[in-house]
Amino acid sequence: MSSVFMQEISWQEFKAKKEDAVIILPVGSTEQHGPMLPLSVDAIISTGLAKMIAEEIGGLVAPTVCYGYKSAPLSGGGPLFPGTLDLNGATLTALVSDILEELIRDGVKKIFVMNGHFENEAFILEAIDLLSRKYEDVTFIESSWWDQISDEVMDKVFDEVPFPGWALEHAAIAETSMTMYFRPDLVHMERFIEDGVDEELGYSIYPASKCKVPETGLLATARTSSKEKGKLLAEDITAHYAAILKDRM
Amino acid sequence: MSSVFMQEISWQEFKAKKEDAVIILPVGSTEQHGPMLPLSVDAIISTGLAKMIAEEIGGLVAPTVCYGYKSAPLSGGGPLFPGTLDLNGATLTALVSDILEELIRDGVKKIFVMNGHFENEAFILEAIDLLSRKYEDVTFIESSWWDQISDEVMDKVFDEVPFPGWALEHAAIAETSMTMYFRPDLVHMERFIEDGVDEELGYSIYPASKCKVPETGLLATARTSSKEKGKLLAEDITAHYAAILKDRM
Amino acid sequence: MSSVFMQEISWQEFKAKKEDAVIILPVGSTEQHGPMLPLSVDAIISTGLAKMIAEEIGGLVAPTVCYGYKSAPLSGGGPLFPGTLDLNGATLTALVSDILEELIRDGVKKIFVMNGHFENEAFILEAIDLLSRKYEDVTFIESSWWDQISDEVMDKVFDEVPFPGWALEHAAIAETSMTMYFRPDLVHMERFIEDGVDEELGYSIYPASKCKVPETGLLATARTSSKEKGKLLAEDITAHYAAILKDRM
Amino acid sequence: MSSVFMQEISWQEFKAKKEDAVIILPVGSTEQHGPMLPLSVDAIISTGLAKMIAEEIGGLVAPTVCYGYKSAPLSGGGPLFPGTLDLNGATLTALVSDILEELIRDGVKKIFVMNGHFENEAFILEAIDLLSRKYEDVTFIESSWWDQISDEVMDKVFDEVPFPGWALEHAAIAETSMTMYFRPDLVHMERFIEDGVDEELGYSIYPASKCKVPETGLLATARTSSKEKGKLLAEDITAHYAAILKDRM
């Protein structure tokens, strides 16, 4: 069986599948994820999940958007950490829009955008909304992976440590576990340091330097992360999206 | 004492206060809010709160942005309801950016953006982020009013009906109560019909017509709304922002 | 009878009227108008006239655009007066375009843009021109109120003081009288000081600081303004637009 | 003496003069001017005047912008006449902005924009305003030639025919006479037909087809035009601008 990744197949292989298949576009970021995780965690997870979902439903995965919208201090550490490379909102919207429009011009009718970076969502939806007015016969679904986890799985993942809320779950147990599952070679738990934020502010403040973020860039603990938890999460999320895509497209 | 609303005072009155005062920009929307509420609920609430906060801290309120970003089906009913007039993301960002930059060119150093429409937030923050790179000595705070409510007040407001989550709290108890408090003449509870959404989808789907929204446009019940609850909310929220603005600016 | 203001009615009330009604969008500004008038004169007058016209023809008034294009030194005092908050041209065009396009998507076929700020006009017309190419079955009319005054009324308004030309008629007799008519509580004639500009330059010069504008911001006298003159103007202008809209739409 | 036209001299000749000289940018249009005049009347006149002014004050003339903003039905005949090629507002602003910024980057400090097409003005001023914020030591003057004509000259030009107002003075006596003066080879008075508009509407209506424009494209008579009147106008206008530029730059 040929690869589900568009970048690994020829145009003829793509052509053979494009009419009926769901095309999945993973969108990640290049963003600090603490001392023990690589800058591409959001791309790794969204790509890994997209591959599993594509294999499940007979879809294809377009090349991952590996730069995302601006990291906010209290959901990603923010722009003050070197290595975080953020796009402006208009750029991300244009990029996603161009990619999806090209797919549509190729005859694709079913598009799923798999988001892996919290701050991306509004700018991805803007692209989809504007395209949707123009291409009324195309179905678009967009979702962030943390919106499709079973309560039972959540309980197992947060078995020892309480769930801090998704805004603070940055480089924490869920992301670390899934990175361990998808790219174990890139996780260095020996560099992990306990760190975190006490509570969300409930407002945004600029300049960013006025917002106290832990020095490590960790907003909540990653202790108790494991490859097994990563597998549990990935399989649960995959099952949910496979069901949604089969049902709605 | 002269008005806190910029649109009600002369340029000389503005000039006398601008250097030290916090200038508050309320951002609302023109969006369906069910059969019993007017289209301008988000503008009414953000303006009403801005006035109370300005009076508390000696600030001024800039003219309200009364059009907002696109209403999403499952947090505002969406574009299919006539009367919902949505801006594109780039337009809202440009609008907020121009207004704030003009305030800064007038010498203002302390800006608070009071948001009253969920979907606005990412596009307001984009404007602030870009300005903040250019004007490093200006402090900007942005917040949505539902992010600053005490637990005790929440318990009193949702005394009979369980809190449905903020995404579904559209034209529901909190918004209805505050509109009763600020503009009782515009609320027609006799037109209220019990309606609502069972649960959030956990994904976005386009075209918007694929998303089932109740015919009334109500995502959760507004039963048990009251002017007293509106006052309770408004005073609690005002106290929180007054404290934040005094502390951080 | 329900309100003619969209922001005061529900989506269902709007829906019931939208197909046949003319929707009027008032466009104002936030701009210095001398020591005796508020910053929102242009919004007050365009909104007040829009209301009278809507009542006359069974139309509806969309929320007023209360920020406008850049005030020019010799027709509005310019950017050097604190409190004048100007939009860039592209922003105003995008804002008007988005609002009108949303009305059209709701099924509206008759749109009237009531302008109250001289410098807005080119950027409003750009929005309309671009929309008109796309929506050929929609009729758009745009006008500034000073373009529809009878000669007899002009003679009565400028009974003692000669008419200085519309470019210099800023915060002068016509605007002051209509503000007295629509919002008497916001006019402070006791602060009025005789001031003005001798003649128009016939060219624009930048930086703006090279253009001598009177310290008060008044380009011509407002002496002899009165609520009665405001009423006379408002009723005359209303009658003209009501006739035009009935005839052409 | 070398040419005043930048396009006719070498970079070294430009370099030798640029620091002290006023650089004049003529802005015209490509627009119908009735059956007896060429499409480039606005470019011919603004270029011809720019040359005379440059010779008078020792300035240089940058290549003429020969496309302009959209012709309005009642001040230029509008888009329905073939051969009228209009730019969008954002394009004209960007074009003028890029040209002027390049002059400034070359060290130019004195810029005069000589406008020959009514509808251009707002979009040229937008370009200048934005540049002026960035380059505070550059002086910009912008003007349309009809704003600098002596009353005596007006009386001589409109000796037989009454002046119809500048909006309707399109392809009429002033423009025809100056084209006769600058490019007599391109004027064909034998094709002239008496035609015109009775009065201005006082509002804009779209689609453009709803606006009745005479079939010839002539909004007022060109009868009594002459090369002598063209010379009179050109010399009067040149004298005014030469005086203004010497005084203010």
Place this chain on the structure above:
Amino acid sequence: MSSVFMQEISWQEFKAKKEDAVIILPVGSTEQHGPMLPLSVDAIISTGLAKMIAEEIGGLVAPTVCYGYKSAPLSGGGPLFPGTLDLNGATLTALVSDILEELIRDGVKKIFVMNGHFENEAFILEAIDLLSRKYEDVTFIESSWWDQISDEVMDKVFDEVPFPGWALEHAAIAETSMTMYFRPDLVHMERFIEDGVDEELGYSIYPASKCKVPETGLLATARTSSKEKGKLLAEDITAHYAAILKDRM
């Protein structure tokens, strides 16, 4: 016979020809071309060729775009030479797009863009590509004149001096000879100095000041240029394009 230049004819003459005729848009630049050539060489050549081609095939020439995209140091001398006035890419694309779209709205179906400045090409093609998606029944051809020269003519033109490659053929034998042919009055060979670049770098480096360009702005020799060579080139190029346009349109 009337002129082939749109700017020299009336709207009625344009109207009579537009349906069947090829409309040619010449695109040049304002760019240093050494001490002996004027700043407008690229406009002169593209306009001169456009005229010859139009006369050959019964076409019309739209007003020349006389500003072009940024001159690169090693194909045009770059931005450091005073008098080089460069447009941003987005501006050139918008300008060409607006002009061509207006032609299309007038009913034109055959468009030829005659490019005379190397760096323009990508931005012209972007404009054409985007229009072509919208207007599927219009044929667009774009070419730069150096892409249509016969080998025999090249041999005659470069009879004594070896051909340096088109990137370095700036203000050199081909351009100088054609400027001698089209505008002999603007060529001053007595100011010519032998100068040039040894070889292309094979990369671009910024800031531009890091790129060594000869002080004269000449990248290759213009020695052996002549009006006769200019005629030879112009006639050969014209014949090629006339054949292509007859064949493909």
Place this chain on the structure above:
Amino acid sequence: MSSVFMQEISWQEFKAKKEDAVIILPVGSTEQHGPMLPLSVDAIISTGLAKMIAEEIGGLVAPTVCYGYKSAPLSGGGPLFPGTLDLNGATLTALVSDILEELIRDGVKKIFVMNGHFENEAFILEAIDLLSRKYEDVTFIESSWWDQISDEVMDKVFDEVPFPGWALEHAAIAETSMTMYFRPDLVHMERFIEDGVDEELGYSIYPASKCKVPETGLLATARTSSKEKGKLLAEDITAHYAAILKDRM
């Protein structure tokens, strides 16, 4: 030794190297490359070379831009082949600009953009030019790999088949050989079919359907490609860029 790929290292590892290191941004495309090569050839080659160069000079590689500008029919097969996903020019410029500006804001002073797709170049250079005006102390080098191959290596690579010119060298010997070297698992020479274009047209024609491209998408033969030739090319190109970067940065 840690990875040269930014996406595989933590923010702290990036921080430790960023000040002195050259950061390399590979820019590819998603474009048809015939029946035997994957859609991501341009990304594979630019990334593979970037890695080799980074290892040679102690640099780091930013995440590859894996979508590029529009494929032209006669240098890439064009938009009619499914699977070719092209960005608009403005999008590519914005994307590259945002990424590079973020690197600069992190303190990076030496940037190399390694281009692997012919049509990208103008839009990448536009991004760099605009940034370079703002950040004068940063050195940017941009190059396409085919501009840095030794004549000797060219002779060895094109030992049996004549070199067709770079425009037609699409999915041909150079690209196929380097893909064999970097990702042998993705090359399927058994699917290769002899095909090609006779000669370049010397002009561009739209709509794209008017341009005859071979059905396979192959513009020149890939016969005689080999992993050894790929290695030869990659090592030669790497040596050239390593020398340039050491010399100029």
